[in-house]
Amino acid sequence: MATKKFSQFDARTSIGTSNLVGFDGEDNVKLDQSALEASLNLSNLQGNVSLASQVSGTLPLANGGTGQSAITSTGIPLVGYLMDESTQVIGDSLIIEDNGGGGSVLGTGAAVNINPPAVQLKIAGTSGISNTNDSSDFIVPYNSTIVNTDTSIFSPTITGGLGTQGTITVNVAGRYLLQARYSTYDLVQNYSGSNNVDGRKFLRITASVNGSKVCVLHNLVVATTGNGEAVASGSGIMDLEAEDIVSIIGFHTGATGGSGTQGYPVSNNTLFNEPMFWLVKIG
Numbered sequence: 001m002a003t004k005k006f007s008q009f010d011a012r013t014s015i016g017t018s019n020l021v022g023f024d025g026e027d028n029v030k031l032d033q034s035a036l037e038a039s040l041n042l043s044n045l046q047g048n049v050s051l052a053s054q055v056s057g058t059l060p061l062a063n064g065g066t067g068q069s070a071i072t073s074t075g076i077p078l079v080g081y082l083m084d085e086s087t088q089v090i091g092d093s094l095i096i097e098d099n100g101g102g103g104s105v106l107g108t109g110a111a112v113n114i115n116p117p118a119v120q121l122k123i124a125g126t127s128g129i130s131n132t133n134d135s136s137d138f139i140v141p142y143n144s145t146i147v148n149t150d151t152s153i154f155s156p157t158i159t160g161g162l163g164t165q166g167t168i169t170v171n172v173a174g175r176y177l178l179q180a181r182y183s184t185y186d187l188v189q190n191y192s193g194s195n196n197v198d199g200r201k202f203l204r205i206t207a208s209v210n211g212s213k214v215c216v217l218h219n220l221v222v223a224t225t226g227n228g229e230a231v232a233s234g235s236g237i238m239d240l241e242a243e244d245i246v247s248i249i250g251f252h253t254g255a256t257g258g259s260g261t262q263g264y265p266v267s268n269n270t271l272f273n274e275p276m277f278w279l280v281k282i283g
Helices: 033-039
Strands: 022-026 027-032 091-100 103-107 118-121 144-148 153-157 166-168 174-185 202-209 214-222 229-240 245-252 262-265 276-281
Touching: 033 103, 118 153, 144 153, 153 229, 166 276, 174 245, 202 229, 229 245
Parallel strands: none
Antiparallel strands: 022 027, 091 103, 118 144, 118 276, 153 166, 166 245, 174 229, 174 262, 174 276, 202 214, 202 245
């Protein structure tokens, strides 16, 4: 039994180390602090529990928390508060990955590069270009750098004339996407009122690395007249080493310009076929 009336109980703001006297059914019970704490069943609580006054401790990730206590007024300041910082690499992206059991969890992975480094050359104007001979390989003489997003990767050569300009040195090994277009004057078909195509009017462009051809991009018999412009274009993917020199090799037969067997690079975009050369690092 209690040692005094309930009305005579001392008022306390916390249990402290004193005993608690209460009534449970038909039994008077006496609990000390540790026994009371061990006996409480929070699952019997009803209504909302406010966490506003919770100033210590952390709620684990497994229970819907962050596992961290350093949360600011603007939210979670670092991704590290949501996952193990030791596994993160600067520049990585947040990804959804398999947890090993078929479930989806938040993780980090290599960033998806939506704007990879690239260089673009064109033949814009007549600087450094000259007539090209039938049945002879020549480096397409791109003479203008239009885009170069990373000069530490790409070193274009756009001067020096036919045979020298129009090359791109890559300073970093990797996988590259190449796209090229070349247009030439004086390969026009002369139908003379017939539908016959002169098979000698031929144009080809080939990707070259360090002066050696590695991939034919386009080769065709010229089948249109236009205003005397013939066009070839193509693309490919290649693995390059640092200091490799990439160029586009042109070749034609049946040209009628210059000395009578020569072509001449198109140097404008009147027919939307301006010669151009893209090299993009994709890996």
